[in-house]
Amino acid sequence: MYVQCIAESINIMGTRTGNAMRQRDPGPIVEMAHEEVADGGDFLDLNIGPARKDGTDLMPWIVKVTEAVTDCPLSMDTTNADALIAGMQAAKNPERHLMNSISLQPERMKKLIPVAAEAGCYVVALLWGVDGMPRDSNERAAMTVELCMAMNEAGIPNEKILVDPIATPITLGSDQVMSGLEFMAMLPEIVPGAKSTVGLSNVSNGVSTEKRHYLNRAYLAMLMKYGIWSAIVDTYDHELIELAHGERPELVKIVHDIMDDNDPDPDSLSPKELEYYKTTRVLMGKTVFSESWLEL
Amino acid sequence: MEPSAGSIAECVIGDGDKAITVGGEKTLPFHVFEGDMGNAPRIAFEVLDSAPEEWPEPLVKHYSDVFNDPAAWAQKCVKEFNAKAICLSLVSTDPNGANVSSADAAKVAQKVVEAVDVPIILWGCGNADKDTETLREVTGLVGTRKVALGPLTDANYRTLGATAMAFQYPVVASTPIDVNLAKQLNILLENLGVSLDHILMDPSIGAVGYGLEYTYSVMERIRLAALTQNDDKLSVPFIVNLGREVWKAKETKQPSDGMIGDQERRGVLMEAVTASSLLFAGGELMIMRHPKAVSMTEALIEGLM
Numbered sequence: 001m002y003v004q005c006i007a008e009s010i011n012i013m014g015t016r017t018g019n020a021m022r023q024r025d026p027g028p029i030v031e032m033a034h035e036e037v038a039d040g041g042d043f044l045d046l047n048i049g050p051a052r053k054d055g056t057d058l059m060p061w062i063v064k065v066t067e068a069v070t071d072c073p074l075s076m077d078t079t080n081a082d083a084l085i086a087g088m089q090a091a092k093n094p095e096r097h098l099m100n101s102i103s104l105q106p107e108r109m110k111k112l113i114p115v116a117a118e119a120g121c122y123v124v125a126l127l128w129g130v131d132g133m134p135r136d137s138n139e140r141a142a143m144t145v146e147l148c149m150a151m152n153e154a155g156i157p158n159e160k161i162l163v164d165p166i167a168t169p170i171t172l173g174s175d176q177v178m179s180g181l182e183f184m185a186m187l188p189e190i191v192p193g194a195k196s197t198v199g200l201s202n203v204s205n206g207v208s209t210e211k212r213h214y215l216n217r218a219y220l221a222m223l224m225k226y227g228i229w230s231a232i233v234d235t236y237d238h239e240l241i242e243l244a245h246g247e248r249p250e251l252v253k254i255v256h257d258i259m260d261d262n263d264p265d266p267d268s269l270s271p272k273e274l275e276y277y278k279t280t281r282v283l284m285g286k287t288v289f290s291e292s293w294l295e296l
Numbered sequence: 297m298e299p300s301a302g303s304i305a306e307c308v309i310g311d312g313d314k315a316i317t318v319g320g321e322k323t324l325p326f327h328v329f330e331g332d333m334g335n336a337p338r339i340a341f342e343v344l345d346s347a348p349e350e351w352p353e354p355l356v357k358h359y360s361d362v363f364n365d366p367a368a369w370a371q372k373c374v375k376e377f378n379a380k381a382i383c384l385s386l387v388s389t390d391p392n393g394a395n396v397s398s399a400d401a402a403k404v405a406q407k408v409v410e411a412v413d414v415p416i417i418l419w420g421c422g423n424a425d426k427d428t429e430t431l432r433e434v435t436g437l438v439g440t441r442k443v444a445l446g447p448l449t450d451a452n453y454r455t456l457g458a459t460a461m462a463f464q465y466p467v468v469a470s471t472p473i474d475v476n477l478a479k480q481l482n483i484l485l486e487n488l489g490v491s492l493d494h495i496l497m498d499p500s501i502g503a504v505g506y507g508l509e510y511t512y513s514v515m516e517r518i519r520l521a522a523l524t525q526n527d528d529k530l531s532v533p534f535i536v537n538l539g540r541e542v543w544k545a546k547e548t549k550q551p552s553d554g555m556i557g558d559q560e561r562r563g564v565l566m567e568a569v570t571a572s573s574l575l576f577a578g579g580e581l582m583i584m585r586h587p588k589a590v591s592m593t594e595a596l597i598e599g600l601m
Binding site: 286 | 483517518521529
């Protein structure tokens, strides 16, 4: 199994690339793009933030900067709809890129769906409605139907749609994490042929930085059970990329066994395997999460 | 529901034949038809270390004669209202309030401890640094009496945990209505060397009408994890400081009227209903104020055990 890795680090919030974006200095962005591709990025996320003032200038600029130095497809990531439109229009090969994202806000759908259809690009269908986040798998299903139907009607085929079930932090409880996974199991029946993606690191939001990788990795392995097509990831976490690219099947198997209630004997596991064992169990709610979950 | 696998630790507070033990359940609250409920939940009367300024009339009428003498107040609770335990709230030490020095507050606490022989919980003002100072000061004065110290938070658990261990005191571990944080603080205390049978968990609670449901749900999840998932880090009795939450609600302060009824009856019911609801969520040691609400809650416990 191979999960497409959307490299997340070119980001207005980042210290290296944030300033570069503001100063229109291509150097650090080009440098990071090369690093992310070398580390296994399959898409490069270009997160320019809300970009209320200069999004329509910044997105085309950064698209041109990155297209000039790499063939890696891009993920244009902003809440500014006009910036997404400007970015797609500036791209040499828009059909290879990803529009990140279209949520269930009527004005956003109306504005962006025709552009995505015209560009022939991939598009993230973000399950975020006018009332905010879906509360369970059924609400996710209802939102998926509505959003994908609107996209289909405009001429976007399911194969170009990446449904994002929205990852919720483990600190809000494992019920929400599990309902996202439950929805992933339903997705092929709801929208046959549709792809999927997830902002992986949301699951570890609120947990101390040095421990977040463990949660992100195990959560990715859990999503792989339901054939997640892509994930927005930190490509500097090499173990995570190995997992995504199918190079650590033994670790993925442990996670899937636990999900099948076929838990291995922890005494038989290596320290690395134990990380996955303990983390999967807290994500599933088999054990209550706490900051010290790996030490128990 | 699957049968319980875990059990709640037993925690002893106080000394001699007046000591009380809470916890020990092997089943959900009051599921006596399914398993052993362990020790009956207990109620501690709250006494303030200085005269309260904003207590409503239904409380004032029972305690105003002893407002200025916390030791006499504690004795009154024991003698008149048959209190099985006392929680002394060191509210005067709050740096944002009267800011009484730790040394002075400790002397008052010592008098209270010496005035009664029932178990005592010493509850700080909620300022982590000041509580550390005050509670350490008190331990030097009360010595061998097995008081419980609280609240310990992530900001002061190290120093207060070490102090409590030296004297073998039980501690109150307080977290802000969150399952994960409650578990984490117990882990941190245990790592420090405080054994789980010396911890009372304070989940932070809301009174009826003021977040009771949220509190209930967090306590319920903690108790279910303890009993059905055998989560030993959560297998600790709850201490529920509810009187102060109930009696600060505006409904306890509004005078009697035709619409919402008699003021005292209303406040008593709010306190008794908050207490009984949280008993069903797993509360083991309830801190309360009004004698009538206490006797109603005790009658309920007795009837259900």
